[in-house]
Amino acid sequence: MFGDDVFFIWKNVKLYGFSRFIKRNRETTRDWTHLPLLPSIADRLGLIELLRFRAVCKDWYVASSTASDNVEGLPDREPWFLLYGDDNSACTLVTEYSNEKHTIDIPQLNGTTCLASSHGWLLLFREGLMFFFCPLSRAKIHIPGTFPHSVISNHVAIFSAPPTSEDCIVGVLSRTATEFELHIIHRGATSWTNHKLKSTFPKEIYYAAYNKGSFYFIHDKSLMVYFNMEEQNLRLMKIIYAKSETGLRFRTEDERKKMEEQLEFDDMSQVSICGTILSCDYGRSxxxxxxxxxxxxxxxxxxxxxxxxxxxxxxxW
Known part of the structure; x- marks a missing residue:
């Protein structure tokens, strides 16, 4: 009898003590994703490490917002190159400050064709639909409606401003053997307008730009297709060069080859590559x-x- 009473008392003391232990730990233990140290850690990371940090979970993504804002303030940053395809989400990323190749997972790029790159945004096409995508933050903005062409072939595009701006205008130029066709859409619009130009222009379009109400689609520094928003007239024009400390300049072959060498891809001629505009500060072109x-x-x-x-x-949009 005595033994039974002792066992009963010991059992309840043990359970009581254990419950106090659980309660105390519940009160003093915090979710590790909410550590106040996280923003300080994010601020000290390089860009690639910051990308991986942000991918851990939603809380770490939020904790890195200050570090991300600091990236936005960096001027004159050289372009990065993103290689993707092969029907999977694995992408190869090469940066301007490292000789290393980085593999990152971006499922949003599956099945897409990149038509334009500017202001840190990519303009992507997939199955008749277009959307803006930021490969670093994974932000996405859809353009409403269906693009007039269901298949992308000889298309080059440019947009006038970031898609978050009220001034954003998208221009997509396509070329056949007998004509050019320019499709344009303004932010807030739900349909595309088109403009045609009969031409046997045999050249490829290698550059695209927008400046002060005009679209420029340029062939290798000599000829271009020009469209002014006020005139609403698609024209073929010659390029005239003038000395200026501002405006646009072409990236050199040496600059391009330097980063392509870092990719160590067997044959870059087998890759469809989207160019870009690099925004430079301090009065530089x-x-x-x-x-x-x-x-x-x-x-x-x-x-x-x-x-x-x-x-x-x-x-x-």
């Missing part, structure tokens, strides 16, 4: 990086200026 379009290739490449664009989930 913006730099145009060449397009190399061949839509028959499955492998896609895109030059882009590294930017973190953090937008609301409700952000729309």
């Amino acid at each position: 913006n730099k145009m990086v060449r397009y190399e379009n061949n839509r028959t290739y499955q492998k896609q490449g895109a030059w882009f200026q590294p930017r973190f664009h953090q937008i609301s989930e409700e952000q729309s």
